[in-house]
Amino acid sequence: MDRPWLAHYPPGVPAEIDASGYSSLVDLLEDCFRRHATRDASICMDARMTYRDLDETSQALAGWLQSLGLERGTRVALMMPNLPQYMVAIAAVLRAGYVVVNVNPLYTARELEHQLKDSGAQAIVVLENFAATLEEVIQRTEVRHVLLAAMGDMLGFWKGRLVNFAVRHAKRMVPEFRLPADEGHTVTRFNDAVAAGQRLPLKRPSLQPDDIAFLQYTGGTTGVSKGAMLLHRNVVANILQSEAWFAPALTFLGDKPLTIVCALPLYHIYALTACNFLGLRLGMTNLLVPNPRDIPGFIATLQKHKVHMFPAVNTLFNALINHPDFGRLDFSELQICNGGGMAVQQATAQQWHAITGCWIVEGYGLSETSPVATANRIDIQGFTGSIGLPMPSTDIAIRDDDGNDVPLGTAGEICIRGPQVMPGYWRRPDETAKVMTPDDFFRSGDIGVMDANGEVRIVDRKKDMILVSGFNVYPTEIEQVVGLHNAVLECAAVGVPDDKSGEAVKLFVVRKDGVAVDEEDLMRYCRDNFTGYKRPKYIEFRDELPKTNVGKILRRELRRAA
Structure with missing residues (x-):
C-alpha cells in the first residue's frame, strides 16, 4: 500500500524498526x-x-x-x-x-x-x-x-x-x-x-516473541471489558517505535539523565509504555505520582524536579493549567509533552504552551495496539487538531463499513496494521473476529480522515456520532469549539432522542471558577460558531463530569443521565 506519510517523517526517524535483537x-x-x-x-x-x-x-x-x-x-x-x-x-x-x-x-x-x-x-x-x-x-x-x-x-x-x-x-x-x-x-x-x-x-x-506478556483489559467504555493479548514482540516493537519517534528530539540534551513525569496510572497502557517502558529504554527517571488528582500535591512534587518529558491526558493538562501555582514552576528543561487517551483540546494546548513554552504533541493508540499507532511530529509549533502520522513499521488504512479503502480526505474507520497490534482478545474468538481483518488490520472503531500527507484526523468514535436529521454531528468538534470559550473549564456533547430530528445535541458544561456564563451566553456562542444542525438544543451545567480513572470523560454516563 502507499505510505504518503513517510515523506513527512522528522529527520532521523526511520521508516521501519528492527525488533529482532530481542527475543522477549x-x-x-x-x-x-x-x-x-x-x-x-x-x-x-x-x-x-x-x-x-x-x-x-x-x-x-x-x-x-x-x-x-x-x-x-x-x-x-x-x-x-x-x-x-x-x-x-x-x-x-x-x-x-x-x-x-x-x-x-x-x-x-x-x-x-x-x-x-x-x-x-x-x-x-x-x-x-x-x-x-x-x-x-x-x-x-x-x-x-x-x-x-x-x-x-x-x-x-x-x-x-x-x-x-x-x-x-x-x-x-x-x-x-x-x-x-x-x-x-x-x-x-x-x-x-x-x-x-x-x-x-x-x-x-x-x-519467545509470541508468548503473551500482558492481558491488557480494555476500558469497558464500549461494552464488556476484554483482555487484549499483548505478546512480548508487540510491546517490544512499540517501545522501539516510540524510541525511534521521540529520541531525535532528545539527543541534543546529551547523555545526561532525563526525568519523565509518570502521573498517568501504570495499569493503563498509555503510561505502561510511554512512561515505564520507554523511560527505562531511554535511561530516564520515572517521577512516580501515586495520586495525580491531588493537584496541589502534584504541583509540589513537580516543584522539586526539572522534568524533560510529560505525558498526560487533556483533563490532567487542563487541571494543572487552571491551578494558580502551576505557572510558577520551572519548565526550562521541558522538551516533550505528549497527549493521548482522548482528544487534546485547542484551548488547553494553547494555554499549556503559554505557560510552559512547550506544545502538546498529540498521539493516538489503543490497548489493542500496545498502544501507540500514530503521533504528531515532535517539532510542531502549534495546535494541529490531528493525531499525526503513522509510527514506523505501521500502516493506517481508512475504510468503509464493507472494508474497502476510501479516498484520501474521506471519513472512514481507522484500521491499523503493524508489529504492535495484538493477535486478539483473551478467550474471545468471537470478539477478535469482529475487529481483525483478513489482511491483519485492527478495526479501531474510530472514524477518521487521512490527508495527502498521510496525516490522520479523528472525527469521532462510531458509537458517539450524533445523527441530526440525517446529518452527522461529531461530539469532538462541538467540544473543541465550546472548549475555546473563556468561561468553559470542561464540556462534553452527546446525542439525545428528539421527535423532530431523530437526535439532538445536548451539551454538558463545567464552568471555570469565578467566570460567569449562562445558557443564553453559550447558545449565542454556538449560534455564532455552528451551522444549524450542529447547535446544541440543550445545555446543562454541572460541577464536574464523569470520568474514567485515566481521565477520559464518560459520554455514555452522560447519555444515560440525559
Whole structure:
C-alpha cells in the first residue's frame, strides 16, 4: 500500500524498526538494567530506586513467585497506584515467565471479580489500601496467592514506617480486611517475599516473541471489558517505535539523565509504555505520582524536579493549567509533552504552551495496539487538531463499513496494521473476529480522515456520532469549539432522542471558577460558531463530569443521565 506519510517523517526517524535483537520483553528490560545500572529508575515521595535496585529487587521477587509452583504462562494480577513496587512487580512477573494482568486499583468488587475470573489469575500483588475489595471476591476466583504491598514498602526504613503509619492510622486509607489464609490461599507481605527471594534461584524461562506478556483489559467504555493479548514482540516493537519517534528530539540534551513525569496510572497502557517502558529504554527517571488528582500535591512534587518529558491526558493538562501555582514552576528543561487517551483540546494546548513554552504533541493508540499507532511530529509549533502520522513499521488504512479503502480526505474507520497490534482478545474468538481483518488490520472503531500527507484526523468514535436529521454531528468538534470559550473549564456533547430530528445535541458544561456564563451566553456562542444542525438544543451545567480513572470523560454516563 502507499505510505504518503513517510515523506513527512522528522529527520532521523526511520521508516521501519528492527525488533529482532530481542527475543522477549525481558531481554529488553535486562539490557536496560545493565546499561543504566547507576541511574535512578524512579523517584517516588523523594525516595529513589536505581536501575540496579530495580534489577535486583525484581529478580528476587521473580524467584519468590516461581517458588509458589506456578506454571509458565500463569496470569498474575497487579493492583496498585504508581509506586516503585509496581515497576518491580511488572519486571518480576515477566522475568518469572508469567503474564501481567494490570488491574485498576479503584475497581469496584464487581469489576475486579470480572477481570480476575476472565483472566484466570492465580496470584495478585495488591496494595493493602484495596485489599478489602479483593476480600469480597477472592473466594469466587482462581486467585490462590496474595502478595500484600504497603505504601511505604520501598521508601526506606524510617520513611516507609512513617508513611505506613500515616496511611493506616492518621489518614485511615486502609479499610479493615481479612484475606483468607488457609490450605488453599497464601498471604505474604511484599518485603517478606523480596527478602525470601534473595535466597532463591531464578530459573530463567525460555521466552519467545509470541508468548503473551500482558492481558491488557480494555476500558469497558464500549461494552464488556476484554483482555487484549499483548505478546512480548508487540510491546517490544512499540517501545522501539516510540524510541525511534521521540529520541531525535532528545539527543541534543546529551547523555545526561532525563526525568519523565509518570502521573498517568501504570495499569493503563498509555503510561505502561510511554512512561515505564520507554523511560527505562531511554535511561530516564520515572517521577512516580501515586495520586495525580491531588493537584496541589502534584504541583509540589513537580516543584522539586526539572522534568524533560510529560505525558498526560487533556483533563490532567487542563487541571494543572487552571491551578494558580502551576505557572510558577520551572519548565526550562521541558522538551516533550505528549497527549493521548482522548482528544487534546485547542484551548488547553494553547494555554499549556503559554505557560510552559512547550506544545502538546498529540498521539493516538489503543490497548489493542500496545498502544501507540500514530503521533504528531515532535517539532510542531502549534495546535494541529490531528493525531499525526503513522509510527514506523505501521500502516493506517481508512475504510468503509464493507472494508474497502476510501479516498484520501474521506471519513472512514481507522484500521491499523503493524508489529504492535495484538493477535486478539483473551478467550474471545468471537470478539477478535469482529475487529481483525483478513489482511491483519485492527478495526479501531474510530472514524477518521487521512490527508495527502498521510496525516490522520479523528472525527469521532462510531458509537458517539450524533445523527441530526440525517446529518452527522461529531461530539469532538462541538467540544473543541465550546472548549475555546473563556468561561468553559470542561464540556462534553452527546446525542439525545428528539421527535423532530431523530437526535439532538445536548451539551454538558463545567464552568471555570469565578467566570460567569449562562445558557443564553453559550447558545449565542454556538449560534455564532455552528451551522444549524450542529447547535446544541440543550445545555446543562454541572460541577464536574464523569470520568474514567485515566481521565477520559464518560459520554455514555452522560447519555444515560440525559
